[in-house]
Amino acid sequence: MRILVLGAGKMGSFFLDLLSFEHETAVYERDAKRLRFTYNTLRFTTLEEIKDFKPELVINAVTVKYTVDAFKDIIPIVPKDCIISDIASVKTGLKEFYEASGMRYVSTHPMFGPTFANLNQLSEENAIIISEGDDEGKLFFRNLYKNLGLNIYEYTFDEHDKTVAYSLSIPFVSTFVFAAVMKHQDAPGTTFKRHMRIAKGVLNEDDYLLQEILFNPYTNENVAQIRKELKELLDIIDNKDSERMKKYLTKIRDNVRRDIEIKQ
Numbered sequence: 001m002r003i004l005v006l007g008a009g010k011m012g013s014f015f016l017d018l019l020s021f022e023h024e025t026a027v028y029e030r031d032a033k034r035l036r037f038t039y040n041t042l043r044f045t046t047l048e049e050i051k052d053f054k055p056e057l058v059i060n061a062v063t064v065k066y067t068v069d070a071f072k073d074i075i076p077i078v079p080k081d082c083i084i085s086d087i088a089s090v091k092t093g094l095k096e097f098y099e100a101s102g103m104r105y106v107s108t109h110p111m112f113g114p115t116f117a118n119l120n121q122l123s124e125e126n127a128i129i130i131s132e133g134d135d136e137g138k139l140f141f142r143n144l145y146k147n148l149g150l151n152i153y154e155y156t157f158d159e160h161d162k163t164v165a166y167s168l169s170i171p172f173v174s175t176f177v178f179a180a181v182m183k184h185q186d187a188p189g190t191t192f193k194r195h196m197r198i199a200k201g202v203l204n205e206d207d208y209l210l211q212e213i214l215f216n217p218y219t220n221e222n223v224a225q226i227r228k229e230l231k232e233l234l235d236i237i238d239n240k241d242s243e244r245m246k247k248y249l250t251k252i253r254d255n256v257r258r259d260i261e262i263k264q
Contacts, residue, residue: 004055008034012061051077065208090212106137123149165218
């Protein structure tokens, strides 16, 4: 299959590494300097080159802010039966765009990123395939993610947004709060150092991505839940209530244990 990847960033390069030995691949990247370390793939910096390549599948891996703009650039020049796809973690507006485009499409979300995941060992990571979309495109990504050992789930666009609002907004907001109140430590403990590594990783993400995740319409209820729990915990601390603290710790340990049991 002739596959065109849009964007030579971390995830774009990851997909090129995966696909370039079994498919005829090309990457389109306006910044030629980002193409220096790509190999075994055609490297394009102009739209005319894409037109000549005639891709059968396009994987849009540009920054989420420019996902739709990148599609608008290439749709007029790719074959009409080409499948267009995205791997964006924020799907806001994509369903409407796809349906209006008249193109075959598939939308997926690898629920991992180069910041934290071990890209050579992904058996504990997940991927979502959006149920609305082209069957051939969905089958392609299902087989690809299966070969990586990923746990695969199929959600609608709306179900995906609800899942992302929970799984990303809660840790992101918790990290923001930690980073907002932290002070430099000359001799930090292990837990502090681990939280710091997470904070550095999250804050290294694109500002627009962080904004879009937090502006997800389903995020507010999750953040409100954090506020509720902080209020209860602060009240326990203010009153130095040992009995309530014991019950609270039991509650959260049970919550974590249930999550572990479900995964097993």
